[in-house]
Amino acid sequence: MKEIKCECGHVNPLGTVLCESCGKPIEGNQHIDGNDDEKLLNMRYDGTARRSKTYNKSWIDRVWSFFSSVKVGIWLIVLALVASMIGTIFPQEMYIPANAPNRDPAVFYEEQYGIPGLIYFQLGFHNLYSSWWFMVLIALIGISLVICSLDRFVPLFKALRNQKPKKHKSFLSRQRLFSETDFVTDHDMETVKKQLRKRRYKITEENGHILAEKGRFSRWGPYVNHIGLIIILLAAILRSTPLFYMNEYVWVREGDIEVLPETNGEYYIENKDFILETHDENDERFREAITQEGVVASNFQTDVIVYKANRPIPGAEPELEPIAEDSIRMNQPLEFDGYELYQSGYQLNEFSNMTFKIHETTDSDEEALASFTVDLRNPESEFELESGFRVVLDQYYPDYYLDDDGEPASETNFPRNPAFVFLVYPPNSESAEVSFLGIGRNIDATGENEYKIGIQDFEMHDVSGLTFKYDRSLPFFGIGAAIFMIGVIQGMYWQHRRLWIQRKKDGSLLMAAHTNKNWFGLKKDIEIVIENTNVNMVTDQQELEEKVE
């Protein structure tokens, strides 16, 4: 590897723009940072040799150069930004409203939004954030983060470690803040140094050359926050594996015990009670809002018992041992053995069972001749009654409605609005009477039935929808986010300030200063430091031109 020896004696790696030690611009390399036609030096990475700007022969070099470009990084960010925007034009598939006439995406988008909706669906934008190309885009951003950071961090770290107080004149005069003073006394020099120390600058001296520096650690902020982001992206990969992330949805009826999915039958849950509470309409504070907007829910809660199954004999019915008994509310999930349960949904007032009675059609007292109970979740098909009646459940619609053709059908499998067709065989009779029965309906199709069925009694229950999950990737996301915040604060809330002072034997003095941000603060520092001395205030050589006079 060819190296470059500067006139100050320091040996710089190939591709260096400004000597690591004295800052002298190295001839032939000035185009790299675009210094050739500029009055001021580009100090972005202190003129260090970056791999991306030095080698471009092999394909590895080219890939490296490509991803290490900030421009490419910004383009990737902009692409991700635009893609994210597109994803919000129409709802994503998972957010298709529950009350939409047809929730099938192939129908929904066209029906709701016409041709644009159809195109949106055909391009796969209804699942944009899980599409392969969006993933690739995020992965490219990740690669760019790693390469950008490595390309700059290593040389910058070395350069800042190697820097010497003694700087070449062309380095000083081409800094944005610069001043020359004809004569400065020793006393003035002491004042300046004292003031610098007071303002917590770290001073290094070498033969009357002074380097005052503070906040160098803020230069590492960007690299620290990039590490945080990379950890977050890695955590996202972990989360896509079942080892780290599981998410299931369970419906549990009040009074039921259900096995929890994805636990190999190890855990069971019992729904003791589902509670829905609303805000008191008479609460003086909220009366006005409730009058206008209607009743507002105040609590969704499921009281549960979680059981652990012991199976001393394989295959035998497990013994259930309660391990947690608690109320799950919104914002108060239940945790046990690394699993979590969230209150996520509910269904009020499903029918558990219905009891019917049979009476003579003509009997105005409707005296029961026989009665039977139908378990609506698991109905028997035939009932032999003591009084000699036999009833056959011919049709059962748990959630009855009339479909488009006017035929009776069931909208869901949940007994929310049950309807039945019964065949009633009177005692000692082989021919049946047909009865159609539902809530608020009691239809005798022929009009010739001798016996009538009526609803005598029913029981109802609520159903709780619970999200059951574990997410073992969360600590990694947490660490990533914390590192990101540390890095971003380190880089944004502190600044790296450097001041170079060069005093010649004749007492003349050069002063130059640089910071990565907050020039206003640096100027304020310098003003205070040179107060009561003969040193000239630095001039800002790069003020934005005033366009309008």
Added chain:
Amino acid sequence: MDLLNISSTALYAAFVLYLIATFFFGATIRDKRTDNKKGISAKIAMTLTVLGFLAQLVYFITRWMASGHAPVSNMFEFLTFLGMALVLAFIIIYSYYKLSFLGLFALPIAMIIIAYASMFPTELAPLVPSLQSHWLYIHVTTVALGQGILGISFVVGLMYLIKQIDQTVKSKQRSWLEFVLYLLFVLIGFVVITTTFNAVNYNASFEYQSGTETLVTEYHLPAIAGPNQGTLITEDIMEPWFETPSWFQGGDAGRKFNTVIWSLIAGSVIYLITRLILRKRIGAVIQPLLKNVKADLLDEIEYRSVAIGFPVFTLGGLIFASIWAEIAWGRFWGWDPKEVWALITWFFYAAYLHLRLSRGWHGEKSAWLAVIGFGIIMFNLIVVNLVLAGLHSYA
């Protein structure tokens, strides 16, 4: 006197104090003194601003006490808090840079936001179960503070553009700048028109179909655009001129679309009258006020407010938001439109910060970005809440 009365009086007082402070900031323009020695009017202006901020703090605390939860739970409360955050950010930035002109622009923007906020329902509303968490105020106040600081970069960026864009030659920049200023007029138009029709208690009810349900909506502005497939129930009142297209999403799309139309009309009328009186573009009128401010300093304040606001926004809008979403819904990220737009905002400012690495993006380009960035924030607040359906549509 009950707490709620104290609360609304305090908010009103804050608004008036900001208004008077703005005039005093205006008076500093005539102050011939240099940047370092502040004139008396700057001192008065700043005192009034701080008093205004304290008054708004009283509003916030008393409203919290009255309702039992942090008053950041609906559009009115959030926007009011955003206005407060903008003022706080201004006070912080001012204490460092001592730039009085900033007050002349930041306070009116804060006032427009607060006035805009008070057009939404202001009654105390009870919290739905998903909002009942300490994270409500941790998340929302941090987001608002971040947005307030980023808002300062918008204000300063706007000042930069007004100062630097040549008003004597026709250019794209000149037209776009005027357009941004026109949008501020539209917000004012919204406030004026809503207040006017509220004062006369205008009301028109419509029935319309949403999915399988029939809903009723109440218009408080005369219906230019009626709800999609809606029928007017109220009698003896203006019939809508046309129907809102069906592709408008979200609840009550017709009423919101109608409000937008009215705001545009009212804003345009106010804008045109102003132009007729001044006989100049608004940009050209304001430009001379900024003669004595250094463009360089504006550029730096704009950059620094992004640098300061970005971490705060990340913390509140992404990290705290994720933590709460994990606790409430069991997933820290769900690609809900509001979440996505927070991410878009974050991407945008990340791009801004990277672009600032190159010198070519300092100055005017960067000022445009600061203006667009705040545009994205307002889009997320207004359009995403009101138009795109999602978990965050409170208002």
